[in-house]
Amino acid sequence: MPDREERFRVMLDVVEAAVGPSPRVLDLACGTGSISRRLFARLPQASSVAVDMDPTLMAIAKGSFDGDRRITFVTADLSEPGWLDELSAEPFDAVLTATALHWMQPDPLARLYADLAKLVRPDGVFVNADHMPDPGTPMLNAIEETIQRGYEAKARAAGAVDWEEWWALVAADPKLADEYAASRAILAEHIQGVTHPVGWHTAKLTEAGFPESGVAWRSITDAVVVAIR
Numbered sequence: 614m615p616d617r618e619e620r621f622r623v624m625l626d627v628v629e630a631a632v633g634p635s636p637r638v639l640d641l642a643c644g645t646g647s648i649s650r651r652l653f654a655r656l657p658q659a660s661s662v663a664v665d666m667d668p669t670l671m672a673i674a675k676g677s678f679d680g681d682r683r684i685t686f687v688t689a690d691l692s693e694p695g696w697l698d699e700l701s702a703e704p705f706d707a708v709l710t711a712t713a714l715h716w717m718q719p720d721p722l723a724r725l726y727a728d729l730a731k732l733v734r735p736d737g738v739f740v741n742a743d744h745m746p747d748p749g750t751p752m753l754n755a756i757e758e759t760i761q762r763g764y765e766a767k768a769r770a771a772g773a774v775d776w777e778e779w780w781a782l783v784a785a786d787p788k789l790a791d792e793y794a795a796s797r798a799i800l801a802e803h804i805q806g807v808t809h810p811v812g813w814h815t816a817k818l819t820e821a822g823f824p825e826s827g828v829a830w831r832s833i834t835d836a837v838v839v840a841i842r
């Protein structure tokens with residue numbers, strides 16, 4: 614993803630401008646903690662609660678932040694209605710997520726948005742950087758696909774691995790054998806998610822209780838959607 618860092622920059626521009634230099638952040642579907650790492654690099658006074666359901670990615674995240682008191686980890690499945698019970702009642706200045714919510718089915722995602730409206734403090738922000746293609750622009754989407762494949766081929770030639778190859782490396786690491794087995798079991802149950810165009814997200818965020826939402830960045834098929842609580 615050639616513009617991945619640009620998305621994170623835009624996300625953190627929004628956070629800093631909206632809620633200041635020491636936000637309490639929820640890193641939603643945190644994976645290995647990519648957002649929290651960039652958050653702390655830019656805003657060292659920030660704190661983060663990082664939530665994910667994947668044992669392997671959480672193990673890597675916990676290891677890489679070992680000893681950093683600014684971050685805490687919560688294991689929860691965001692598709693389950695009770696996931697909020699795993700968090701304290703303290704509100705967040707910002708909820709941030711990237712390349713993750715397209716894994717969720719529409720109803721659980723709409724319910725998640727309603728939960729987030731309860732978690733974000735008034736004037737706080739929710740920022741979602743994700744794949745949000747518009748089914749009404751198939752030719753444009755095909756052009757974006759071609760552009761992405763071109764970047765991927767260059768990255769691959771330079772030695773980068775893709776998501777599947779990265780998991781194959783994890784599978785070959787005996788130190789992560791238990792976590793990998795647990796991840797496989799969870800993924801086996803996981804239903805493939807669906808994407809929605811930007812307008813779906815902004816409409817659901819309005820319904821959920823975010824009075825204002827819009828786009829902070831976009832390419833043909835991807836976007837950074839921001840909602841103000």
Ligand SMILES: C[S@@+](CC[C@H](N)C(=O)[O-])C[C@H]1O[C@@H](n2cnc3c(N)ncnc32)[C@H](O)[C@@H]1O
Pocket residue numbers: 641642643644645646647648664665666667670689690691692693710711712713714716717
């Ligand atoms: C592609 S990774 C992105 C991680 C990180 N945000 C990043 O950009 O590097 C997607 C993450 O979403 C998490 N995820 C997907 N569905 C989830 C759910 N229902 N509950 C919790 N985490 C979920 C996966 O476990 C994975 O860590």
